[in-house]
Amino acid sequence: MSRLTLAIPSKGRLMEQTTEMFARAGLTVRKVGHARGYRGEIDELADVDVAYMSSAEIVDALKSGSVHLGITGEDLVRENISDADVRIGFLRKLGFGFADVVVAVPACWIDVTTVSDLEEIAIPFRRAHGRWLRVATKYRNLTRRFFAAKGFGDYRIIESAGATEGAPAAGTAELIVDITTTGETLRANGLRVLRDGVILKSEANLFSSRGATWTVGLEKLSSTISERLALSVPANGGR
């Protein structure tokens, strides 16, 4: 039988939670060779190769079809694969890695609570300051799609590599699109989420790549993994 490749996060909290989840499902994931290696296996499923990758690499591998299955955040898949619903199978929500992608503005903008308020202030702002409202984000595609669907176009995206939530106070952007879990970081930076500003409620998912080479046997194996993992998703979905 041909072998199935499963990509899982290579570091951090996501890796720990993934390993714990497999353990609760009765599947023992272990690294092959030394502890800092990037290949692994599952004791109970002999035909599975585990590939430890960074989150960005997992998305690329799912897109290109070089892995069959992958575990990563929905935000990264939606941001980096424009036709995700066509190329990717959303097999199962896993109940961890929660992050909402949101539009947040300075809390002192008491006159702005919705996206249509943004539209209302955009042109007066440009008149007064000689430039568009700037949106700092690393989610350039999610942002464009969300605002386009709302008919809002009077803004510019400023690419942000890190510490996005500090951009408004630093004066490098007027508002941001970023991920938040508890909202604590946003509040600490003087920001507030717009009432209709939740772009995506993201969590870790088990994804399949439609571009990978599948056989009947591999599809069966993929279902087995998905069903076993279902057993360890908390009853309330983890929220």
Place this chain on the structure above:
Amino acid sequence: MTAETARDFEALEAQAQTLMSVFTKAGYDAVAPAIIQPADVFLDVIGESLRARTYVFTDPDGAELCLRPDLTVPTCRLHLARHADPRTPARYCYNGAAFRFQPQGADAAHPREFRQAGIERFGDAEREVAEVETVAIVISAIERAGLRDWSLRLGDLGLFSSVLDAAGLTPRWKKRFDDAFSRPLAFRDSLKSFAMDARTRPLTVPDSLLASLNRKDRAQSEAAVAGYLDQSAIELIGTRSLADITDHLLDIAEDRDEGPLDASAVALIGSYVDVAGPARTAGIRIGEIMKCARSATALEIYDRRLALLANAGIDLDRVTFAAEFGRTLAYYTGLVFEVRTKVLGSQSPIAGGGRYDGLMRVAGAGVDVPAVGGAIHTERLLAAIRGGAS
């Protein structure tokens, strides 16, 4: 996209010579603005939607640059580099490559790399004369290149302002409509919601704060907003100033007090937006709409343009007008036009242009400069002349 054939190359070169000779004989200086442009100027002008179609890149020094998505902004920048006073009258023509990403993949009518041949003129005081000359020169160049079957579509972003005046709107309502006009989807909604009672709008600001604001006493109003922020333990951060926030709150407060927009004004605006058809008929229709509002200036401009077009030898039977046309184009401020052919259809105009008085300011002039221009999509023109087969 398939590679350009030697036959296309020679045909395009020959066509460009024909077009450029029409332009230079009409007194336009041939120029070749830079292909690589600073991204900032473009992105400020075109907004995020066209940005998604602009090839933006970073050079080894970290500067953000782009491949020009059109030649109008580069020509403005060239003019600024040549003249200390941006209002110095000048006429330029060009033929060169422009670049736009095509989301559905490039095809013959929408190549991602195409050549524009066009003219731009700056600093003309005679507005309608400059506009009509621009249109007439573009059309005569197209005809000289060999195209007989064309139609001309006009729009006018300035006319909408006049309609708002005629509707008797207060300056604040007028400003909001002007702002909303460039967003067709949102516009009909706003028209509906403006006609409703603004008091029904949900808001997080307490009525007591809104009630304490007064446009005649800005200092006191700003102090009230600052006091409210203080009291709520909200820190003032970011580039939007207390004055910006207070201004918008004053608008909101006045919306609440003023009540809904007059129904006859809503009807007037709605019927103007629906005007579309042959230019002469549309003019009569606009006349009817404006007559009940007793305003004639806008209509005079409209009629004067048509008369000038007829004088320039343009057959008015080929000219249509649509009030909606031009609303979503990034930087136009007055007349807009496009030239279509039956062969390529409405989605692929072979030429377009208009008035863009505000562009020079954004490009760095610091002042508005009267500006009109038009450009021909040369690959489409060639395809249309060949009968649609490319």
